[in-house]
Amino acid sequence: MTPAKLAEAVLTAAHAVFVARGLDAALLPATATVERPRSPEHGDYASNLAMQVAKKAGVNPRDLATDLVNELVKADGVASAEIAGPGFINIRVDAAAVGELARTIVTAGADYGTGDVLAGQNINLEFVSANPTGPVHIGAVRWAAVGDALSRLLRASGASVTNEYYFNDAGSQIDRFARSLLAAANGEEIPEDGYVGEYITDIATTIRAQHPDANDVETFRTHGVELMFAEIKQSLADFGVHFDVYFNEKDLHNKGELDAALKRLTDQGNTFERDGAVWVRTSDFGDDKDRVIRKSDGDWTYFAADCAYYLDKRERGFTKVVIMLGADHHGYVGRLRAMVSCFGDNPDETLEVPIGQMVNLVRDGQPVRMSKRAGTIVLLADLVEALGVDASRYALARYSSDSNIDLDIDLWTSASRENPVYRVQYVAARTASVARNAAELGLDRGEFDPALLGHEKEHELLKALGDYPATVAAAADLRAPHRLAHYLEELAGTYHRWYDVCRVLPMGDEPATDTNRARLWLNDATRTVIANGLGLLGVTAPERM
Structure with missing residues (x-):
């Protein structure tokens, strides 16, 4: 029995109690919550539903909990x-109901853990957007x-997601880039x-080879940006990160979208003129000062592009813009x-701006410094060369x-359990090895008796596997892929504790038993969850290590 099915049983029991008591069933929530109690001695799961609804229904919570318990024990799988x-309710689930989860997971395969809690959300997820x-x-x-892990989590939770890269191909930084290339070429x-x-130097040399007579900034700007952005896209693709949309800032200018944004802001009554410039009244909505959108010389500011770009996303139908x-x-x-707010939207509903902090790469106990201007950059390629794609992605998302x-x-290149990604991938490989060895012995899953998975460590592993869907949903909703990584590491430890005391395969000439087959189901269920979870982080689940 999964936590979700147990929650359904609790809600069904509550509905029956409300009907029997003549209470308004509309007071019940759409879903019930069941959680693991702090102490295993209290049971497998706990629910506070009686306390949650008793006051609204005008009844004593313990009295309501008593009726709820009497109804709940009639449900299949509730021991x-x-x-x-x-008024808390502690619940124990019988071994067969717990063990049935193994079959559920293996049957669902890659779909196990997906859900629809974010269905209906149309999210534009902008990330990286490094200048070219x-x-x-x-x-x-x-x-x-x-960003890529979050995109996968959001999709797994039912949201519609567009990964977008804002290609900043206008502005003074591009001019400095072009002048730098021209100087290097000469x-x-x-x-x-x-x-x-x-x-x-490399880009300048390539442009000079392709255009030997060129000596103007515009040529080096155009071709330099093309070459640089092609390299950026390829390095991200090699890292397993792909974007649905590459949006060019120049398009905002060429299509008149900055004018459209200014008109919209003016129609909302949120612009004014001062000193020949056009300003937006952002201070009326919590900003520390008003912002110039168009300078006195007629040039647009960076803020103007921000305005036009947000409006473009909203007009493309996105209900949530994440930057x-x-x-x-x-x-x-x-x-x-x-x-x-100046556009008339509620930022709490349509905008999210998570901020990522700094990353240092440490070698021999000392940080490797980076500085784009100094030319001592720690690049994506450097990170991958040092750690590999899997370890890099896992470490950054963890x-x-x-x-x-x-x-x-x-740490991140060591083949030890101190290395978090190695610890999780090792379980992926071990579960695959067990399955291969079972096939070599002629042991298939065969008839599955979930009641045979009654060992304490099997119960712990099954409960951990049952927590996976809720973990995915929470990681998506809270925009926190690191929660999934921590879950996988805890699951890896739970698997090892089970594997150490519950032999899956028969030894020597021992005949295979139904217990061996049931444990093979549990082994394969663990492989499924580990592979699914690593996949959401963009990390492989190796079959051999």
Whole structure:
């Protein structure tokens, strides 16, 4: 019995009690919550439904819990239920009902853990969006791993998601990039405010080879951006990250969308003119100051592009706009929320701006420094070369994005249980090995008797497997892929404790028993959950290690 099915049983019992008592069943929630109690001695699961609805129904919570317990024990799979405290209900599930979960998981396969809790949400998820003035560095890579994992989690929870990369191909940073390339191509000193590093020389050399007579900034701007962005897209693809939409900032200008955004803001009564410039009244909506959208010389500001881009997303039908920004963009949150309010939207409903903190790559106990301007960049390619794609993605997604992290090369490349990704992938490989060995012995799953999975460690493993769907839903809803990583690590430990005391395969010439077959189902169920969870993080579940 899965937690979801037990929750359905609790709600069904509550409905029967309300009808019998002549109470209004409309007071019951749409879903009931069952959770693991803090102490296993209290049972397998606990529900506070009686306490949750008693006051609204005008009844004593313990009296309601008593009736609920009497009804709940009639449900298939419920071994016992008892009242605790002011009206909590502790529930024990019988072994067969618990064991049946193994069959449910194996049968569902890749679909186990998916749900519809976010159905109806149409989310635009923008992440990475690194300027095309240099290769993807380790700070942007964090959002590549977290953003892609979050996208997978949201989709698994029923949301419609579009992964989007904002291609900033306009503005002064592109001019500095182009001048840097031209200087490098001519063997001249890079401008003081320009970009340096081997990648500048490489791109400049390529452009010079393709256009030997070119000596103008525009040629180096156009082709430099093309070459740089092609490299960015390829490095992200090699990292397993793909985008549904690459949105060019220039399109906002070329299609008149900045004018349209200004008109919308003006129609809302949220613009004014001062000193020849056009301003937006963002301070009326919590910003620390009003923002210029169009300067006195007629040029648009960066804020103008922000406004037009948000409006474009909303007009494409997205109900939620999620913009993942780096640590140096913390000050943008207030102005973006104010901008949304100026358009007449509620930022609490249509906008999310998570901020990711810094990442350091540590080697021999010392951080490897990065600086785009100094040319000592820690690139995506450097990270992958040091850790590999799987370890890099797992390590970056494993920590809450609002915390700084140090990635220790020695730890994340070690073949030990201290390495979190190795610990989880090892279970993936071990479960696959058990299945292969079973096939070699001629042992198939055969008839499955879930009641045979009655050992204490089997019960623990089954309960952990049953927590997977709720973990996925919570990680998606809270935008927290790290919760899934921590769950997988705990599941790996639970599997090992089971495997150490519950032999799956017969030894020597021992005949295979139904218990062996039942345990093979449980082994395969664990493989399914580990593979599904790693897949949501964009990490492989190896069959051999």
